[in-house]
Amino acid sequence: MTGKAKPKKHTAKELAAKLDAATTNRGGGKAGLADRTGKEKGGHAKLECPLCKVTAPDIKSMQIHHDARHPKIPFDDTKLNNLHSTAPAAAAETSKPKPGVRGSLKK
């Protein structure tokens, strides 16, 4: 299994992790701090920014994020995505054992 630069298949989990890495603010400053403390505290975040998909454990953290990242857009908590409302489905999906599919995954 060496050589040959074959494009890797990306699982949903990998993509989600990449998306998270790309969109989560891990920098310094207030917004970054809110994001980080939120992650540690909440385990899984409750709210998701509809604009950039950053997550926050509560409305206050989200507002801090919003003010920092989207200062030109009015903060509207009704537009936030509540991840807890979809949590059971997501949890079921990630806990499901992955079949060892080696063949094609064509859509």
Ligand SMILES: [Zn+2]
């Ligand atoms: Zn955002």
